[in-house]
Amino acid sequence: MAEKVLTKAASFYDVYERKSGAQDVTHYCPGCGHGVLHKLIAEAIDDFGIRDQTIFISPVGCSVFAYYYFRVGNIQVAHGRAPAVATGIKRTHPESIVISYQGDGDLAAIGGNNILQAANRGEKITVFFINNAIYGMTGGQMAPTTLIGQRTTTTPRGRTAANEGFPLKMCELISTLESPIYVERVALTDPKNTSKVRRAVRKALRNQIENKGFSFVEVLSACPSGWKMTSVQAKQWMVDNLLPQFPLGVFKDVSKELEPSERSKVVFSTENMNELLNIPSEENIRTDVPKPLTKFQNPRIILAGFGGQGILMLGLGLAQAGMQAGYHVSWIPSYGPEMRGGTANCHVILSEERIGSPTVSKPTVLVAMNLPSLEKFESQVEPGGLIIYDSSLINQSPKRKDVKVLGIPATEMADNLGNTRIANMIVLGAYIAITGIMPKDVVVDALPIFIKHKKLIPLNVQAIEKGMAFVDKNNGHA
Amino acid sequence: MAKQLIKGNEAIVKGAILAGCRFYFGYPITPASEIAEAAAYYMPLVGGTFLQGESEVASIQMLYGAASGGVRCMTASSSPGISLKQEGISYSAGSELPLVLIDIMRGGPGLGNIAPEQGDYNQMVKGGGHGNYKLIVLAPNCAQEMCDLTMLAFELADKYRNPAVILADGFIGQMMEPVEFPAPVTELPEKPWAIHADKNDETRLICSIELEPEVLEAHNRHLQEKYAEAEKNEVRFEEYRIDGADFVLVGYGVVSRVLQTTVDLLRDQGHRVGLLRPITLWPFPGKRIVELSDSVDSFMVVELSNGQMVDDVRLAVNGKKPVHFYNRMGGMVPSPEEIADQAVKFLED
Numbered sequence: 055m056a057e058k059v060l061t062k063a064a065s066f067y068d069v070y071e072r073k074s075g076a077q078d079v080t081h082y083c084p085g086c087g088h089g090v091l092h093k094l095i096a097e098a099i100d101d102f103g104i105r106d107q108t109i110f111i112s113p114v115g116c117s118v119f120a121y122y123y124f125r126v127g128n129i130q131v132a133h134g135r136a137p138a139v140a141t142g143i144k145r146t147h148p149e150s151i152v153i154s155y156q157g158d159g160d161l162a163a164i165g166g167n168n169i170l171q172a173a174n175r176g177e178k179i180t181v182f183f184i185n186n187a188i189y190g191m192t193g194g195q196m197a198p199t200t201l202i203g204q205r206t207t208t209t210p211r212g213r214t215a216a217n218e219g220f221p222l223k224m225c226e227l228i229s230t231l232e233s234p235i236y237v238e239r240v241a242l243t244d245p246k247n248t249s250k251v252r253r254a255v256r257k258a259l260r261n262q263i264e265n266k267g268f269s270f271v272e273v274l275s276a277c278p279s280g281w282k283m284t285s286v287q288a289k290q291w292m293v294d295n296l297l298p299q300f301p302l303g304v305f306k307d308v309s310k311e312l313e314p315s316e317r318s319k320v321v322f323s324t325e326n327m328n329e330l331l332n333i334p335s336e337e338n339i340r341t342d343v344p345k346p347l348t349k350f351q352n353p354r355i356i357l358a359g360f361g362g363q364g365i366l367m368l369g370l371g372l373a374q375a376g377m378q379a380g381y382h383v384s385w386i387p388s389y390g391p392e393m394r395g396g397t398a399n400c401h402v403i404l405s406e407e408r409i410g411s412p413t414v415s416k417p418t419v420l421v422a423m424n425l426p427s428l429e430k431f432e433s434q435v436e437p438g439g440l441i442i443y444d445s446s447l448i449n450q451s452p453k454r455k456d457v458k459v460l461g462i463p464a465t466e467m468a469d470n471l472g473n474t475r476i477a478n479m480i481v482l483g484a485y486i487a488i489t490g491i492m493p494k495d496v497v498v499d500a501l502p503i504f505i506k507h508k509k510l511i512p513l514n515v516q517a518i519e520k521g522m523a524f525v526d527k528n529n530g531h532a
Numbered sequence: 533m534a535k536q537l538i539k540g541n542e543a544i545v546k547g548a549i550l551a552g553c554r555f556y557f558g559y560p561i562t563p564a565s566e567i568a569e570a571a572a573y574y575m576p577l578v579g580g581t582f583l584q585g586e587s588e589v590a591s592i593q594m595l596y597g598a599a600s601g602g603v604r605c606m607t608a609s610s611s612p613g614i615s616l617k618q619e620g621i622s623y624s625a626g627s628e629l630p631l632v633l634i635d636i637m638r639g640g641p642g643l644g645n646i647a648p649e650q651g652d653y654n655q656m657v658k659g660g661g662h663g664n665y666k667l668i669v670l671a672p673n674c675a676q677e678m679c680d681l682t683m684l685a686f687e688l689a690d691k692y693r694n695p696a697v698i699l700a701d702g703f704i705g706q707m708m709e710p711v712e713f714p715a716p717v718t719e720l721p722e723k724p725w726a727i728h729a730d731k732n733d734e735t736r737l738i739c740s741i742e743l744e745p746e747v748l749e750a751h752n753r754h755l756q757e758k759y760a761e762a763e764k765n766e767v768r769f770e771e772y773r774i775d776g777a778d779f780v781l782v783g784y785g786v787v788s789r790v791l792q793t794t795v796d797l798l799r800d801q802g803h804r805v806g807l808l809r810p811i812t813l814w815p816f817p818g819k820r821i822v823e824l825s826d827s828v829d830s831f832m833v834v835e836l837s838n839g840q841m842v843d844d845v846r847l848a849v850n851g852k853k854p855v856h857f858y859n860r861m862g863g864m865v866p867s868p869e870e871i872a873d874q875a876v877k878f879l880e881d
């Protein structure tokens with residue numbers, strides 16, 4: 055049942071050792087187009103002298119075993135995924151010649167999106183698409199290219215447009231895209247057409263050798279076994295039925311307009327990694343920051359307000375400065391139901407020990423920048439804890455008597471500084487002053503890390519100082 | 533010391549690049565998109581490639597291609613996206629391709645939500661795709677480990693020629709913590725099997741098909757031997773206050789962080805409680821649990837799922853001691869107090 059390849063190209067193995075059974079013949083049926091197309095490709099690889107650079111993608115389908123034959127690098131892939139795998143290998147080895155070879159089920163059905171997207175990205179690969187209007191490998195089921203009226207094992211009464219739609223015309227589709235540089239449909243019927251196949255194969259490969267772009271060659275091909283015909287009948291059926299449905303010709307070719315270029319290897323940089331990755335390399339953790347009073351140690355902080363008040367930024371500033379002060383720190387924006395209702399909150403922990411739960415269920419510190427936040431979290435604060443609230447926006451003081459409370463008109467003070475949005479830094483100043491958790495200079499050192507607009511840094515420093523001064527002045531009243 | 537306050541998701545990308553990874557193929561999904569975004573930003577700066585594939589199905593196949601070419605490569609996704617990647621994962625395991633997958637788990641099943649869950653344990657640890665394969669699965673619980681374990685994942689993937697996974701949750705991904713980044717890896721392992729498009733590898737083949745049952749069985753035996761080797765060498769776990777404990781909490785990822793606080797709460801109440809945190813979910817620290825089941829009275833497994841890892845704990849304990857289970861799902865994360873209350877109930881039972 056197997057066809058012998060007579061004059062063997064050097065890009066074929068002399069003996070097909072990967073194959074079981076007879077190792078001098080392919081596994082393809084007599085009259086099958088796959089063997090002929092293989093031969094034309096192998097000869098082209100020989101003639102271009104690219105055997106050592108070629109990587110062949112063997113698809114799922116009858117050509118799954120292409121790696122038995124082609125003496126080139128080979129990747130056997132999942133059904134329909136050849137263009138995605140080809141993308142992966144070509145991107146890592148742009149110097150290589152990648153051939154993606156697919157049947158119609160593989161390319162036009164299960165892998166339809168993969169081929170369209172690879173074509174549209176203009177991957178610099180060569181695609182050979184065997185269209186035999188049937189699933190050969192699995193025994194003759196309908197393919198997306200099966201003709202209307204064609205009987206297959208899954209269209210026993212013939213394909214109907216009503217049930218299965220019309221045959222998919224891939225060259226027509228792909229040639230509408232901007233990226234592909236060459237799209238042609240050819241047919242393995244008579245010697246004249248076969249020589250056109252040979253030319254198309256070479257052109258599609260040359261395009262890649264010259265690093266020009268995505269080339270797509272659809273090859274109409276007989277599947278006598280799937281069609282349940284003799285080889286001779288199959289050839290005639292192609293001429294009578296397939297060719298009228300799938301017109302031959304060049305659908306797109308802009309390759310001449312493109313200049314050839316070098317296929318160069320990927321070069322990785324390994325120098326200056328810290329700089330490129332924005333990783334600090336200079337010592338930035340202090341070891342000389344004195345401990346605060348016991349009641350202010352290891353704070354678990356909830357910061358809450360409405361969106362736009364810079365709550366997350368305040369938490370970040372605290373965590374960044376806390377880290378530089380030598381604490382273990384964590385910062386997490388609120389998750390889940392708490393996120394709703396236009397409020398923003400985050401949890402920050404500064405600790406001398408490794409931090410367990412990064413979420414704060416019983417805060418030792420609550421920073422409330424609006425009334426809903428105060429109302430929501432006040433009851434959760436640990437006895438002996440601390441509540442700081444913006445008294446310019448919240449005109450009722452917390453009810454708790456077992457916690458320390460500081461009302462600070464942060465928004466009003468920020469307005470006086472000319473920028474409402476700086477209220478968060480006033481609160482940060484107040485917090486460090488009241489607790490002594492870290493000195494001002496640590497916070498000031500940290501500012502450039504979490505403030506994007508460098509020209510706002512002096513204003514932020516001023517705000518922190520205002521917050522600290524407020525606490526100093528009102529100490530005892532807090 | 534130089535530290536950076538950074539989100540876990542971003543620490544993954546920097547760790548990957550420091551480990552020599554220069555190829556990222558992925559498809560966006562919350563809560564893993566930040567990984568794609570950081571990769572899109574940093575990869576080109578270090579001569580690498582970032583490509584947004586057309587789907588998760590395609591992205592993992594792009595990795596299949598890249599890994600065939602011998603480079604370190606990665607992708608990241610979240611639960612529904614991982615379900616789609618299972619095809620390529622099975623093929624990669626079959627073809628023995630080293631690649632690194634990040635799963636920032638979210639609520640399920642179906643579209644679920646974007647809050648943290650641990651419902652992907654089974655599909656990663658037990659193999660969500662077809663065939664007799666295992667993935668190396670690492671479960672970080674802090675930003676530092678998002679970096680360190682990602683680097684380790686690349687090393688183990690190469691060492692065992694197998695996909696390796698970082699299984700984390702939205703919590704660990706979103707949280708910012710200090711990370712001290714290690715020096716970049718400069719020596720990458722040779723890959724004599726990989727396809728480089730040069731004279732030496734014209735006959736190399738990356739392949740998962742094998743028609744002959746005998747040969748495919750032999751290949752499967754080879755895979756199992758490899759897995760046995762990994763089980764011998766790569767089990768990693770961490771313990772907290774386990775000395776003298778007679779009640780052992782077991783949890784991974786963000787849960788292990790909550791459990792650390794739970795242990796402190798319970799110890800303060802006078803209970804002799806400790807914590808075992810698997811760092812490798814596969815290979816699972818079952819041996820350690822077998823040992824513990826001799827000395828402790830009972831276990832309590834806590835998961836953000838319907839109970840997936842608990843099966844592995846029960847398998848190891850093998851009926852010797854009670855294994856209690858407490859869970860939250862749908863994106864709910866229990867507080868240390870909530871778990872402590874539950875533990876006390878089990879303890880007093």
Ligand SMILES: Cc1ncc(C[n+]2csc(CCOP(=O)(O)OP(=O)(O)O)c2C)c(N)n1
Binds near residue numbers: 116161186197
């Ligand atoms: C995911 C998946 N689905 C289905 C199959 C079964 N299958 C193998 S080959 C094939 C059809 C191949 O047909 P085609 O691409 O036209 O190639 P041909 O065999 O005709 O050359 C199918 C459906 C598979 N291997 N994988």
Ligand code: SF4
Binds near residue numbers: 085086087116279280
């Ligand atoms: S079944 Fe069809 S496609 Fe497959 S080898 Fe035979 S003739 Fe060729």
